[in-house]
Amino acid sequence: MGSRHSNRGVQVATGSRKRGAGETLMHKQLVEDGYFLSGRHLVMAPDCNATENLFGGQLLSWIDEGAALFAGCKMGTDRLVTLKMGEIIFKVPVERGRVVSVYCKTSHEGTTSLGVHVVVTKRSFEAGGETPVIDTNIVFVSVGEDGKPRPWNLPIINQE
């Protein structure tokens, strides 16, 4: 246990963490701040645009998916829709081969809605450092079979 297995130059850490093989300082900070890692993606060629960097539409899809997964768990339903996405500023390009992480934290608990603050980062396997790419807020709404808003967060009424 705690050993490293080497396979064609790819090292997989098991047990205790070695520097560079585990989580970054930014990951640690985000988790300490209450963020949940809700998605990780390796940027590959089909995800890229003509400049060989990550295509923005692909990144938006990963953000929506990661945040919806987080919101569905929080709201206790898979019947939810994205109502609103906040401003998206692509601060830096994301190069092929980078690992994109989607971190989520609840920003607002409504009756039928849930606000999710999303932080997206990129990192490379070798360098270990993690850089912020986007942060934004997304609002999801729980819906019924009819597609209309349905409460997920009703107050518990004491019936005694």
Ligand SMILES: CC(C)(COP(=O)(O)OP(=O)(O)OC[C@H]1O[C@@H](n2cnc3c(N)ncnc32)[C@H](O)[C@@H]1OP(=O)(O)O)[C@@H](O)C(=O)NCCC(=O)NCCS
């Ligand atoms: C999401 C949808 C069901 C909301 O229906 P609606 O009749 O407009 O809903 P309401 O006005 O009753 O608002 C529902 C909730 O959203 C919130 N809301 C509405 N507009 C908002 C806005 N601009 N910003 C933040 N929250 C908003 C309301 O406050 C309410 O939350 P609460 O119950 O927690 O207080 C409807 O707009 C819809 O079906 N949109 C399409 C969704 C979609 O296709 N998404 C893409 C694919 S998932």
